[in-house]
């Protein structure tokens with residue numbers, strides 16, 4: 001894993017699910033096999049851990065530390081980068097997790113906007129991010145923009161204004177929004193050493209056209225090899241092939257959305273496809289009925305032969 005400035009984060013980044021036991025405790029034993037699966041079967045070299053897909057908001061600080069530690073340990077020498085999401089409602093908890101991420105050799109940290117007491121201006125949000133980045137100044141820092149979930153209405157473009165003056169370790173944005181005007185403006189105002197990572201998997205091609213350097217998402221856990229082909233096709237100018245793969249992902253997700261796609265279903269789909277033992281999600285996310293996941297997995301295999 002690389003120190004600040006050595007390694008611009010590009011390509012696919014899988015937002016990992018958190019392995020739990022059937023009793024709902026974190027299951028560190030499954031992390032090694034999970035990493036091997038991502039590398040060997042999906043061609044994934046970067047992971048984003050303890051994010052939305054990883055149910056970070058439902059985990060305790062102690063659990064998040066144990067998980068981050070294990071992901072970094074097991075990824076060492078195998079993965080290119082492990083980005084640890086350290087965002088919390090409490091600034092103090094985030095700072096504790098950021099310090100910890102630096103101690104365990106994470107490649108970078110990301111922070112989402114707090115969503116209970118919401119920052120109402122870009123300035124307040126930047127200051128919140130700065131106070132976290134300041135306790136781990138050697139770690140590349142990414143702002144995690146997820147407006148549909150946080151309901152924080154500040155455009156990402158405004159958050160980026162003069163941000164490197166406050167956060168010298170600032171290295172980019174994980175942009176999980178569908179406002180392509182805002183995303184385009186983030187790209188156009190970014191210096192070359194920042195990574196603009198698009199986070200709406202079903203619209204990745206649009207993000208690439210606007211200049212995304214990579215993508216972070218949940219579906220890359222089980223579709224990494226196909227979406228790597230999409231990126232390669234895009235890079236060689238083969239838009240027909242790139243579109244065709246994007247349409248396959250859209251077909252799968254629109255089928256799943258009609259049935260009721262949520263994190264529980266997404267996790268179960270990963271279990272069905274990978275054979276990994278990731279356990280149930282944690283309440284309030286409900287486990288997905290088995291038959292239901294089987295149906296979506298069948299669709300997956302039909303679309304991605």
Ligand SMILES: CC(=O)N[C@@H]([C@@H](O)[C@H](O)[C@H](O)CO)[C@@H](O)CC(=O)C(=O)O
Pocket residue numbers: 015016048051052053054149176199200201202216217218219253
């Ligand atoms: C709201 C949400 O969970 N978005 C996902 C997407 O990968 C999403 O699952 C996918 O586009 C399907 O809608 C990621 O952006 C989230 C993510 O990267 C994370 O786990 O932090």
